[in-house]
Amino acid sequence: MNKWLQNDWILRIISLALAILLWSAVTDTSLSSSSSDTHIREATVQVKYDDEHYDLVGKPPKVELIVEGNQAFFGHFxxxxxxxxxxxxxxxxxxxxxxxVKGLPYPVDARVEPARIDVTLVPKLQKEMHVExxxxxxxxxxxxxxTPVINPDKVLVKGTEAELKKVTSVKAIVNLNNKKKSVNQVIVLQAYGENGPLSNVEIEPKTAVVQVPISIPGKTVPLSIEPGKAPPPEYxxxxxxxxxxxxxxxxxxxxLNHLQFYAGPRPDLSDITEDTTLVMPVPVHSPAIKVEPKEIKIYVKMIPAETKVIKNVPLEVTGLNGGVNxxxxxxxDAKLNITLSGAPKQIDQLGAxxxxxxxxxxxLSAGVHDVPxxxxxxxxxQVVGQDKLKAKIQILG
Incomplete structure (x- = not known):
């Protein structure tokens, strides 16, 4: 036997036989894996069509996809x-x-049942509509x-004749909730029918730029300036x-309807003894939202003060409720003598x-009270030397 193995022809024959056996093991389905098929039911079918000029009526029916081939290839499915x-x-x-069918791996085969389906197309119409x-x-x-400004203010609405008949308006919805500045937004447009939004029509263009000016009503009134603190008594x-x-x-x-004048800043003159220019912000008194200008210049002219005593100024009681005395x-005697200080010309003309x-x-409750x-x-x-005067008042129930 050793002599046979040493013979070149014998070795060549044995090698050929082994190669044939190996090739058969790979290619013979009985040795590798059995042929099989897979059923995919209720498979969805897409429709390619000219959607610029036509609309698809309904949805295509579902079909059954049958995939056939060697099981060895299903791992790559x-x-x-x-x-x-x-x-x-x-x-x-x-x-x-x-x-x-598209996208199956080679060499898997497939067939579809039913092989053909009905597809219905209808012409797509359009009409021009204003954007509301x-x-x-x-x-x-x-x-x-x-008033809102829309650009563009007209659009084309596309769809079947039946769907276009349902469209009653095209709207741009703008939410103004708590906005304090003018709106400038790109809004997606929506078609509406009698029963609400419609989804089976197209709008071209799909969006519009909407501008909504938001402002604050204003009123121009005289500005009133009063000192916050009086100047020194000598001035x-x-x-x-x-x-x-x-x-x-x-x-x-x-x-604003009831506003006749506006109270401006109240300058502190307690240290002012000569002509002065003050730059002060204008306060915003609620319910005002803002004022213009926001800042003003105040020119104060100071002079030496004179005093004058005003006699027999009657004392008035305010704040009495019904049934209370x-x-x-x-x-x-319910009268006062008070000393006033001010500019000479003004003081000379003052009386009680x-x-x-x-x-x-x-x-105030019933009883006796000291009231400022x-x-x-x-x-x-201004009153000088008597800024803390009080009156004794008896409240009678």
């Missing part, structure tokens, strides 16, 4: 396959077209939304002027009729 019919070369009407703005939500109190205000006479106040119309115990002395008894006296005086005039 991918779900990326798709089934489709090509209706791009047909026009309006119902057409029976073959279902095609619809504002939802509200701006904060005191702000006002103006008086000869006059207060500003670089603006009027100011624009912004806020709710319910507030009050009696002034002190001063006994120009001064009011008030005591407020609001919410409040003075109502002409501008730039």
């Amino acid at each position: 991918s779900t990326n396959y798709r089934l489709y019919v090509d209706a791009r070369r047909v026009g309006a009407g119902t057409h029976q077209l073959p279902v095609q 703005p619809e504002l939802i939500g509200s701006v904060p109190d005191g702000f006002k939304a103006g 008086a205000v000869a006059g207060i002027d500003t670089n603006v006479d009027q100011i624009t106040v912004y806020g709710p119309m319910s507030y 009050a009696r002034i115990l002190s001063p006994s 009729a120009d001064v009011r002395a008030l005591v407020d008894v609001s919410n 006296i409040r003075f109502v005086l002409p501008s730039y005039v």
Whole structure:
């Protein structure tokens, strides 16, 4: 036998036989794996069609995909396959077209049942419609939304004749909730019918730019300036002027309708003894939202003060509620002598009729109370040496 193995021809024959056996083991399905098929039921079919000029009526029916081949290849089977019919070369009407399969790995075979399905196309129509703005939500109190501006204000609505008949409007919905600045947004447009939004039509273009001006109502009124703190007793205000006479106040119309003047900043003159220019911000008094200008110049002219005693100023009781009486115990005659300080020309012209002395008894219970006296005086005039005067008042139940 060793001699046979040493023979070249014998070795060649044995090698050939082994090669044939190995090739048979690989290619013979009885040795590798058996042929099989896979059924995929309720498979979805896509339709390729000219969607610019046609609409697809309904959805194509589902089919059964039968995949045939050697089981050894099923491990490579991918779900990326798709089934489709090509209706791009047909026009309006119902057409029976073959279902095609794409994306299966080689050498897997497939067939579809049914092999052909009906596809119905209808012409796509269009009509031009105006875009209607619809504002939802509200701006904060005191702000006002103006008339919206839309670009483009006309669009094409495309769809079947039946669907176009349902369209009653095309709207751009803008939410104004708590917005304080003008709106400039790109809004996706929506078609509406009698029963609400419609989804089976197309809008071209799909979006529009919507601008909504948001402003605050304003009113221009005189500006009033009063000192916050009076100057030293030896000095008086000869006059207060500003670089603006009027100011624009912004806020709710319910507030502006009754606004006759606006109280500006109250300068502290307690250390001012000569002519002075002050730059002060204008306060925003609620319910005002803003004022213009925001800052003003205040020119204060100071002069040496003169004093004058005003006699027999009557004391007035305010704040009496219904059914309640009050009696002034002190001063006994319910009159005061007060010393006023101010500019000489102004002081010379003052009399008792120009001064009011008030005591407020609001919410006081029955009994005797010491109540501070409040003075109502002409501008730039102050009481000197008597700023803490009190009256003794008896409240009678």
